[in-house]
Amino acid sequence: MPPKPSGKRGRIAKSEAHNLWERMSENEQSVLLFAKNSHVSFTNNRAERDLRMAKVKQKVSGCFRTVRYAQAYCRISSYLQTMANKGYNPLIAIQMALAGKINDVGCE
Secondary structure (H helix, E strand, O other), X not given: OOOOOOOOOOOOOOOHHXXXXXXXXXXXXXXXXXXXXXXXXXXXOHHHHHHHHHHHHHHHHOOOOOHHHHHHHHHHHHHHHHHHXXXXXXXXXXXXXXXXXXHHHOOO
């Protein structure tokens, strides 16, 4: 740790690396749980990943023109994400939706 500067009050500032080391050492069991148990995913941030593409689309195009288009985009991306989680190829999933075979796999 850096020496305490004279005349300053409060705690000594720690580096980002030191703060990370402290958090990881305090939560070692949780940090490495995904390596020990194959049912635990590497990250628990699935909701953020699901929303990230909508945000990227919004930034690239500037905005969604209407609420209706935003809702359609979310519905389509939600369907494709659900089908991907079930192991379906996105192109096959789109073909199934266009053919009306969505209920065959338990999605609505």
